[in-house]
Amino acid sequence: xxxxxxxxxxxxxxxxxxxxxxxxxxxxxxxxxxxxxxxxxxxxxxxxxxxxxxxxxxxxxxxxxxxxxxxxxxxxxxxxxxxxxxxxxxxxxxxxxxxxxxxxxxxxxxxxxxxxxxxxxxxxxxxxxxxxxxxxxx
Amino acid sequence: xxxxxxxxxxxxxxxxxxxxxxxxxxxxxxxxxxxxxxxxxxxxxxxxxxxxxxxxxxxxxxxxxxxxxxxxxxxxxxxxxxxxxxxxxxxxxxxxxxxxxxxxxxxxxxxxxxxxxxxxxxxxxxxxxxxxxxxxxx
Amino acid sequence: xxxxxxxxxxxxxxxxxxxxxxxxxxxxxxxxxxxxxxxxxxxxxxxxxxxxxxxxxxxxxxxxxxxxxxxxxxxxxxxxxxxxxxxxxxxxxxxxxxxxxxxxxxxxxxxxxxxxxxxxxxxxxxxxxxxxxxxxxx
Numbered sequence: 001x002x003x004x005x006x007x008x009x010x011x012x013x014x015x016x017x018x019x020x021x022x023x024x025x026x027x028x029x030x031x032x033x034x035x036x037x038x039x040x041x042x043x044x045x046x047x048x049x050x051x052x053x054x055x056x057x058x059x060x061x062x063x064x065x066x067x068x069x070x071x072x073x074x075x076x077x078x079x080x081x082x083x084x085x086x087x088x089x090x091x092x093x094x095x096x097x098x099x100x101x102x103x104x105x106x107x108x109x110x111x112x113x114x115x116x117x118x119x120x121x122x123x124x125x126x127x128x129x130x131x132x133x134x135x136x137x138x
Numbered sequence: 139x140x141x142x143x144x145x146x147x148x149x150x151x152x153x154x155x156x157x158x159x160x161x162x163x164x165x166x167x168x169x170x171x172x173x174x175x176x177x178x179x180x181x182x183x184x185x186x187x188x189x190x191x192x193x194x195x196x197x198x199x200x201x202x203x204x205x206x207x208x209x210x211x212x213x214x215x216x217x218x219x220x221x222x223x224x225x226x227x228x229x230x231x232x233x234x235x236x237x238x239x240x241x242x243x244x245x246x247x248x249x250x251x252x253x254x255x256x257x258x259x260x261x262x263x264x265x266x267x268x269x270x271x272x273x274x275x276x
Numbered sequence: 277x278x279x280x281x282x283x284x285x286x287x288x289x290x291x292x293x294x295x296x297x298x299x300x301x302x303x304x305x306x307x308x309x310x311x312x313x314x315x316x317x318x319x320x321x322x323x324x325x326x327x328x329x330x331x332x333x334x335x336x337x338x339x340x341x342x343x344x345x346x347x348x349x350x351x352x353x354x355x356x357x358x359x360x361x362x363x364x365x366x367x368x369x370x371x372x373x374x375x376x377x378x379x380x381x382x383x384x385x386x387x388x389x390x391x392x393x394x395x396x397x398x399x400x401x402x403x404x405x406x407x408x409x410x411x412x413x414x
Contacts, residue, residue: 001414002310002311002413002414004310004379004381034140034142034272035140035272035274036176036272036274038312038377038379040377040378040379040386041388042386042387042388042389042391043388043390043391044326044327044328044334044388044390044391045328049232050182050231050236050237051182051228051232052182052183052228055217055219057216057217058217058225058228060216061214061215061216061217061225061228061229062228062229062232064214065208065212065214065215065229068214069207069345070341074341076337076340076341076344077337078333078336078337079331079333079334079337081331087334087337090327090328090334090337090338091337091338091341093326094325094327094338094371094372095233095371095372096232096233097235097373098326098376098391099326099376099377099378100236100237101176101178101237101239101377102178102237103142103176103178103270103272105142105270110178110180110270111180112179112180112181112182112268113180114181114182115180115181115182115236130388132379132381132386134310134311134312134379136274136311136312136412136413137140137274138139138140172278172280172410173278173410173412174314174410174412187370188320188369188374188375189320189366189370190320190321190366193355193357195354195355196355196363196366198354199352199353199354199355199363199366199367200366200367200370202352203346203350203352203367206352207345233370233371234370234371235373238374238375239314239316239375239377240316240375241280241314241316241408241410243280243408248316248318248408249318250317250318250319250320250406251318252319252320253318253319253320253374274412275278275412276277276278
């Protein structure tokens, strides 16, 4: 059995947005009891990640770390047409990844207690971001 | 056909543990001939990776590299309640990933000759780590 | 329904090769309409990534960034038997990943307009690289 749905999220510049509830809802709608839920982001300057869901400092620390690791406007970049955050956004995406898969057990997302699913916008301005959720199993 | 099992591993502080044999065993138990095996770690301070399985120096070099790239107790961190290795463990997890999928062919894990599957503990003390293995196919 | 095929690519040293068309072709051959396409690289010194497919500068910038982040011949490396690019290739692979999954919708790869799939060779000399494509769904 395969269930597939497209979702859109509006971001407000660099930072993480919890999509855990939206993913849980799609798993519920799928009616699938045991299987997998795949989430795919159709962009190359935003990414998906599993992250600690309790203390919001974790995600601001993550952002601060990433801003230092991949500096906007790095003089080695030649791809600068869309501004200093364009190439850094592509590199951040490569490092954190555009797709993830999580297990479905007993009709629910089988996440750890402290695990959330986040959409991470890497551009400094807001964007509409499309993702495809595919739930498969029985 | 979907087969799903939960496994637990005890870690002994920072470092990698081979889980290749445990994964191979689950694929064997599933009875699935052609398909995919998904492995998911229910934690945000430990990760999963494919890595060279022959020379153990590869994994100690990896550890040494990561310790330098993501310094414990970095002064930019605000999430420090659980000690200097807490936030660095979350960042290491983001960089290396919490889930992976490998093909199943002829009833076996279709890994390359030099490829192993590892659980990577990022906290300095040992923990019990839970993972869910899902094998799907026919 | 599960479709599985093995592909081989010849690389010519460090750099990215588009495998988008080859993946699209396998999805077409599978006859699957709705589901997932998993791509797995059976090596630990080359990786797979989704990346911007329009401006080739993106991939040369990515290469330049990675060469600085993971220096060949770093004095902390002990795994040096195959040369200065051996251990750095393993670390690059860990950071960018060896497997990826993308949705299949209406019988096609459901990639974003600017998204391509790339094989990233991390060794300085060319290699033959094997990958397994698994398409599942209905």
